[in-house]
Structures are given as C-alpha cells and as structure tokens.
Amino acid sequence: MNCLKTKLFFAFLILLGTNFVFADNLKFDSTTHNYVVEYQKPVQGSGNVSALNCIFTDQISVDKAEEFLMEQTKMALKFQQPSGQLMAYAWLQTNGDESMIQLKDGSDFLIFDPKLNKILTEKAYSIAIAPKPNSNGRIDVSFDVSLIKTPDGKVKISGKTNLPDEMELMLSLRNKASGYFAQDKVSVLNGKFESAGFSKQGDSLPVGNYDVSVSSPLPDLEPASVTSVIGKNGENLTGEFMESSMGSNMVNFEKQLALN
Numbered sequence: 716m717n718c719l720k721t722k723l724f725f726a727f728l729i730l731l732g733t734n735f736v737f738a739d740n741l742k743f744d745s746t747t748h749n750y751v752v753e754y755q756k757p758v759q760g761s762g763n764v765s766a767l768n769c770i771f772t773d774q775i776s777v778d779k780a781e782e783f784l785m786e787q788t789k790m791a792l793k794f795q796q797p798s799g800q801l802m803a804y805a806w807l808q809t810n811g812d813e814s815m816i817q818l819k820d821g822s823d824f825l826i827f828d829p830k831l832n833k834i835l836t837e838k839a840y841s842i843a844i845a846p847k848p849n850s851n852g853r854i855d856v857s858f859d860v861s862l863i864k865t866p867d868g869k870v871k872i873s874g875k876t877n878l879p880d881e882m883e884l885m886l887s888l889r890n891k892a893s894g895y896f897a898q899d900k901v902s903v904l905n906g907k908f909e910s911a912g913f914s915k916q917g918d919s920l921p922v923g924n925y926d927v928s929v930s931s932p933l934p935d936l937e938p939a940s941v942t943s944v945i946g947k948n949g950e951n952l953t954g955e956f957m958e959s960s961m962g963s964n965m966v967n968f969e970k971q972l973a974l975n
Contacts, residue, residue, distance in 0.1 A: 765800070766801075766802055766804070767784075767788060767802070767804070769803070769804070769805045770808050771805065771816070772808055777817070780805045784803050784818075784825055787803065798829075800826060801827040822837035831844075840961075841961055853951050854878070856876070856953065856954045857877050858970075860872065864974075869920075871910050872886045873909045876903060876906060876907075876908065881938050882931065883900065885901075886910045886928070887927070889928075890923055893921055897913045924972070924974075926969065926970075927969070927970050927972050928968060928970075929968040930965065933965065934949040934965070945964075949963055952964045
C-alpha cells in the first residue's frame with residue numbers, strides 16, 4: 716500500500732465506558748475503546764484496487780470486528796465510491812505492535828468486487844470466482860506416488876498421474892524429525908513423473924516417515940499445450956487434490972510415506 720498516497724481519515728471514534736450505536740443499530744461496547752478507520756483511494760498503477768483499514772486499539776471479538784468491518788465497507792462504497800475492487804482489513808494495534816484480525820471463516824479480509832456487486836470474505840470470494848469445469852474435458856486428478864531408493868543410496872519421488880504431458884509440477888520431500896527438506900521441479904511425461912535423487916549432503920537419507928507433496932504453479936505459467944487441456948485457469952481440473960485461489964485451480968497433493 717506504499718503506492719497509495721492519498722489518505723482520508725473519515726472516522727475516529729472514542730468510546731469511554733458507554734455503548735456506541737452504529738448504523739443499522741449495531742452496538743459496540745466499551746471493550747473497543749478506540750477505532751481508527753483509514754480509507755485510501757486507489758491511485759494510478761495500483762491495479763484499480765483500494766484498501767480500507769480498520770485499526771482497533773483494544774481487544775475486540777472476531778464477530779464484532781467483522782461486523783464493524785462490514786459496516787465500514789458499506790460506508791466506503793456509499794460515500795467514497797471506489798471504481799474497482801475494495802479490500803477491507805481489520806487490525807489490532809497495541810503497544811506499538813500491529814497484527815491482522817482474521818475473520819470468522821479464517822479469511823484475512825473482506826472484498827467488494829463490482830463485477831459480483833457483493834461484499835464477501837476472502838474465502839467466499841475465492842469460491843465465487845472459482846473457474847467452472849468444462850464437463851467435456853474435465854479431469855478428476857489422480858496420483859499414485861511412492862519413494863524409490865536408488866543403488867547409490869539416494870531417494871527419488873516417483874509417481875503416476877492423469878495430468879497432461881508437459882505439465883510442470885513441484886515435488887517436495889520433508890522429514891520433520893531431522894529437519895530435512897528438498898524440492899525438485901519436474902514435468903509429466905507419458906502420465907509419469909520422477910524427481911532427481913535426494914540425499915543429505917551426499918549421504919543416504921535416514922529411515923522414517925517423510926511428507927511428500929506435489930503442487931503446480933498458476934495455470935497461465937504452464938506451457939500452452941497444457942493450458943489447452945486444463946483450461947486457462949485450470950477450470951478443467953477437479954477432485955480432492957485441487958485447491959482454488961483467487962480464480963485459479965492448482966494441484967495440492969500431500970501424503971506421508973515411510974522410507975525403510
């Protein structure tokens with residue numbers, strides 16, 4: 716938000732032991748003594764996105780913080796009329812420290828998108844704009860992943876999948892007990908993928924349980940041959956190993972495997 720230079724403080728409310736009746740008869744009690752609400756108008760180059768920051772200087776429940784944030788967002792839309800998206804955040808500022816207040820569903824912010832004409836939480840917005848699959852080309856993503864020891868003592872992540880050839884994936888191997896972590900970027904070929912050999916500074920990896928994960932980048936970073944199959948936003952990919960974030964579907968496979 717450093718690029719947002721125009722700032723308008725449109726509300727500074729001090730509550731001293733009494734209830735304050737807000738719009739629509741919402742009541743905020745004396746546990747929330749001070750509110751600082753800062754609205755920043757978008758400037759050229761900001762991506763046509765404006766920010767609303769509600770800063771609470773005393774402890775407040777998540778329910779009341781979200782309720783207050785919703786009403787302030789409505790006021791900003793009514794009186795400031797931002798042209799693009801409006802993202803609203805709640806912050807707690809005490810003793811010089813500032814932390815974000817997460818909303819009830821675990822979201823970090825509320826967002827108003829003029830295309831939807833709704834105020835939604837971050838998570839609800841991601842669901843609302845999630846790409847819709849093409850029923851004719853839908854892929855219910857599957858994985859069969861294993862760990863393989865090579866003759867020189869290294870370990871490879873090997874897998875089979877129904878993802879299209881040339882699709883790029885990131886393979887991760889983690890052992891929490893030893894603090895080991897390694898990654899390798901691979902591409903699918905003939906429905907298969909395999910990492911390079913992993914070692915611990917040249918030595919064999921210790922036996923134990925390893926967390927294996929497979930993830931994919933944003934769909935528009937994949938080769939054209941891949942996006943023609945999975946869709947521009949990954950909309951043709953479905954199933955338990957997919958996650959949706961801000962309008963794109965991406966692979967998120969995780970499994971714990973034993974290395975004997």
